[in-house]
Amino acid sequence: MNTNQHELPLCSFVSSVVKGSLAVASRCVSDEQRDIFKDHINPTRMITSDQLVYTPAGSEKRAVVLDIDNTLTPPRRPLQQEMADTLKRLKVPFFLGAGGDLRLVSEQFIEPLHEFGYRGTFDAFLCNGPTRYHCDLSRGISVTLVRHFAMKEHMGAEKFERMMKIVQATLDREEFRLPPPMRVIGDLIIDRESMVNVAPIGRPRERLGDEAHRNRDAFREFDARTGYRRRFLAHLTRELAEFAPDGLFISLGGETSFDLVIRGNDKGYPLKTLLEEGFERVWYIGDALFAGGNDEAVLKYIEQWKGPQPCPVGAVQVENFRATIGALQKLDMVHLPAE
Numbered sequence: 596m597n598t599n600q601h602e603l604p605l606c607s608f609v610s611s612v613v614k615g616s617l618a619v620a621s622r623c624v625s626d627e628q629r630d631i632f633k634d635h636i637n638p639t640r641m642i643t644s645d646q647l648v649y650t651p652a653g654s655e656k657r658a659v660v661l662d663i664d665n666t667l668t669p670p671r672r673p674l675q676q677e678m679a680d681t682l683k684r685l686k687v688p689f690f691l692g693a694g695g696d697l698r699l700v701s702e703q704f705i706e707p708l709h710e711f712g713y714r715g716t717f718d719a720f721l722c723n724g725p726t727r728y729h730c731d732l733s734r735g736i737s738v739t740l741v742r743h744f745a746m747k748e749h750m751g752a753e754k755f756e757r758m759m760k761i762v763q764a765t766l767d768r769e770e771f772r773l774p775p776p777m778r779v780i781g782d783l784i785i786d787r788e789s790m791v792n793v794a795p796i797g798r799p800r801e802r803l804g805d806e807a808h809r810n811r812d813a814f815r816e817f818d819a820r821t822g823y824r825r826r827f828l829a830h831l832t833r834e835l836a837e838f839a840p841d842g843l844f845i846s847l848g849g850e851t852s853f854d855l856v857i858r859g860n861d862k863g864y865p866l867k868t869l870l871e872e873g874f875e876r877v878w879y880i881g882d883a884l885f886a887g888g889n890d891e892a893v894l895k896y897i898e899q900w901k902g903p904q905p906c907p908v909g910a911v912q913v914e915n916f917r918a919t920i921g922a923l924q925k926l927d928m929v930h931l932p933a934e
């Protein structure tokens with residue numbers, strides 16, 4: 596875990612950069628461009644370069660990759676009409692770069708999107724990025740697996756099982772037991788094949804009911820008050836250090852859980868893939884672009900970019916789905932509604 600990672604303000608733009616070049620780079624952003632971004636940039640914290648300079652027109656082939664939870668939808672709630680309508684009016688192809696698996700994403704995003712009348716196609720990079728599906732909503736809902744990645748095959752079965760035992764032992768520690776009224780509802784460890792999700796309050800297998808939502812609310816309040824997840828994350832990172840050479844890293848997942856992911860087969864994967872497939876500028880929009888957040892791999896991808904040109908990926912931190920709509924509009928990616 597890179598503890599030097601910058602904590603980002605809500606709604607900020609980040610780009611590839613060489614640390615220390617901020618002063619020079621900032622001068623590359625014109626006043627007009629600052630106006631465009633003024634609600635989204637905190638100049639005192641912004642890391643930028645001329646990479647960030649926004650050109651609304653031209654032939655540049657652009658795409659946007661969107662996180663789902665709290666970026667396209669309210670937290671753990673289904674897609675709302677307002678966002679579905681925005682997606683229908685996008686000028687650029689959109690892709691999903693999400694932590695959930697197909698079941699979760701279908702329930703939270705794909706099915707409501709179809710119900711709201713979206714008729715088109717998009718690709719979804721799920722389970723934190725490396726598992727790719729093609730989704731065709733033009734006639735009913737058709738989802739085809741394009742690429743699969745299995746963590747167990749990558750690490751080897753024996754190591755994978757050892758890792759899972761360490762996770763269970765961590766959950767069993769007295770210091771990580773959750774006091775009432777919180778209780779475990781559903782599975783604590785969820786193997787999504789390309790990643791493992793660890794949820795100390797459990798993850799229900801069915802759609803979240805009122806009780807599960809109350810349980811999540813209680814956990815969020817407890818976590819904010821006691822720093823539970825930060826402590827858990829630090830402990831688990833130490834315990835799993837032996838797997839770092841396999842590329843394992845651990846981040847906060849959503850609001851109540853942790854993600855165990857293999858570096859490169861994370862949210863950086865869709866960015867790399869889309870650039871290889873010919874997109875010239877790719878924007879990522881997410882609500883957890885901070886150290887330990889489940890969008891952090893995007894920042895790492897940008898930071899570690901080694902090309903002759905600056906990294907053509909921009910990352911946008913948002914606080915909720917309405918901020919995402921605002922960001923898409925400011926990036927000139929949305930057609931105006933028909934009169």
Ligand SMILES: [Mg+2]
Pocket residue numbers: 662663664665666849881882883
């Ligand atoms: Mg999110």
